[in-house]
Amino acid sequence: MRRAIAKIIFLFTVLAYFIPAAQANEEDQKAFALAKQNACLGCHAIDKKIVGPSFQMIAQKYKSDSNAQAFLKNKIAKGGAGSWGVVPMPANAKLSATDLTLLTSWILRGAPQQN
Template structure:
């Protein structure tokens, strides 16, 4: 009986470890911009392919396609917040995000928010 319990516990532990490794591998495969967006609550208001509170990341990419100033405009919008471009619901400022993180998210969004 003890042996069966030990085998079951070992199997559960190995399964949990494998699941953790799979999650870590998935995170490692994700673009840095997506990882930063997930870590900074961007996904609470935006989704990749559908409007939530704010526009989808794909809608943003389409709107700014071909605009050479888009990276600068969007980085400023993320840092300072604002409203009026997509409606009256304001986007909060993200003053605590580093410029490197903001640029990673903006670059990922402007690329169409790819999965890889």
């Protein structure tokens, strides 16, 4: 009986580990596709500066900022300049609030790459 309970606990532990990882990976893939579809990758890369900072640089800069997600959502939607230099970022006003949340969450986690 104890062995059966131990096996069940083990299975639930394994499932609890893999299900969130699979969901996160799916969200990462959606966020990457969203960035690609909206031309974000023309100016930003995951791990190196192009015209704008890399997504990993953004995550590092805002890692301790509790208002970072709201700030970045606004920055993406309205565009602007000054946070990273003089080159302006164009507005991307067509993104929904849901898309902005998905995209900024992904960026603030360092833009994990899909497998």
